[in-house]
Amino acid sequence: MTSESQTRIWDVHRLPRAEGRTFLVTGGNAGIGYFVAEQLAETGADVVLGSRHPTKAEAAMASIRSRVPGTYVRHCQLDLADLSSLRNSVDALELDRLDAVVYNAGVALDEPPRRETKDGNELMFGTNHLGHFALTQWLTPLLSAAPAGRIVTVGSFAAKSERLDLDDLQSAEDYRPKRAYGRSKLAQMYFGLELDRRLRATDSTMLSVVVHPGGALDSLTPDRPPVHVKTVGERLSGLPAGLVVQGKDAGAWPAVRAVLDPEVRGGQLWGPRLFGLRGRPRPEPLYSHLADTAVAARLWDASCDLADADPNLGLP
Template sequence: MFSASPSRAWDVRRLPSAEDKVFLVTGGNAGIGYFVAEQLAATGAVVLLGSRDAAKAGAAMASIGARVAGARVRHLPLDLADLSSLAAAVDGSDLDHLDAVVHNAGVALDDPPRLETADGHELMFGTNHLGHFALTRWLAPLLSAAPAGRVVTVGSFAARSERLDLDDPQSTRDYRPKRSYGRSKLAQMCFGFELDRRLRAAGSTVLSVVAHPGGALDSLTPSRPPVHVTSPGQRLRALPAGLLVQGKEAGAWPIVRATLDPDVRGGQLWGPRLFGLRGLPRHEPVPTHMADGAVAARLWAVSCVLTGTESHLGFPAR
């Protein structure tokens, strides 16, 4: 283990020690979130897996424990599709501070019909964006109690080609699953950048950073049974795609760096080095449509109304 510094290159295989840290990874029981949690656990940190499925969380904890000696991993029951449950979930964490939350959990639907959350919100927008927006409000005191708390929002390469329709944010008039997914991830990313602007204006010590995994395929992902199994045949067939994209273990690298690296700054975007699709993590320029402060402010106001949340999200008001 070593302490990262500007004079020493970041090494995804030799992460800095974080034995005194506590991290929450939403959706940490599967996919990108699992590998984020596994890599963070290897730093010695306490890692909470935010998941509504206790059995899947248990399988993920067992897998991490088998690969990381002395791993300190816990399950935090969490259902982002049920906004009324979030306050109790955070209260049940028994934490006095939280060094970082990784807003990773997400729903991706490929086909109709349009589905809704328990609160009546379109499922992808309601879970991916509104659930994390509301969760941030309840985590704000814990993040503020840490010496340098961090909110790391996991976006998607798919958000680059989408634009928000804030007159119909929940796709009630024209529902197309893949477009709705891309817009939900764009909303998350715009939220992450706007949150940092508001935190800086308030003089908060908490940072908000956005990261994305690039192109991350199951077929290029190393097996972690029973959480994920990739057959030799699947890996062989996926090798040509590996020239452009990567597996989910590597997809976790930008997110882990955004969580751990002391040189990361609020408002930054982190992703894979090669065309934003694969490779080692790097600091990327923020696309213009994600940096639009007017759109982000309007999204923020809409999100407050839909979640019944105060505009300051529990952080000091500006």
């Protein structure tokens, strides 16, 4: 079966059942992460929302339960900007295994000043990339215990036009917020692909997949009160953009398919079908710079140092 035919038969509104499986979604209390969690809950799986905001997580869980009666969804206190807290967060899950994790949580700043995490890392790079990088070493035993554990990293279409500065990963010398955000997402994507190469080298049953949501706007996103509510004016203002982009509910589709579809392969990049901006999910060619394994390896080594992480991230 070709990848194109796989894409045609996948129905984003009729997902396969996943009873007995457990999925963790970082940043599952809002935005795309919320819709990833809601859609995964519809499969009958147990869903854990990783969030540093208990109140927001409670609101998200109440919304999911109202739409998916009988679902099992719970909150895990998770602060990716505090690397020393991550091991305790994973221990608090009290799980014997984890079938998949979606690395979705992220910080996006639009203007200066440059901010830092508790660990002294630039906030977006430190949270979006280093937080997930460090979390992996604590999740690896749980993912390895599943028959085919999956790590799904949510990158960004914005990363297509960015390049990493390996000599200034923290944007200390030339801080531009939007560029720093794009580079943090690019770093995540490099990580997801390099992780899969290392998993393959160890004959692991786990796999790592990279996805991106395309263009996903709040104005095109369906209401989920109180998680997400928009005015009539906001809805109307977003209608023209709907010709080329989509809402965050559709932006969740590539990540959800990467979790559930047995035809998905490690090391793939999945995004929306139409110009990478909107539509149903499909595999797409890697951005040319993402295929640079030398950059990925250097980023891995630098990330180990910055996150004080095990170079193997708990892999065998």
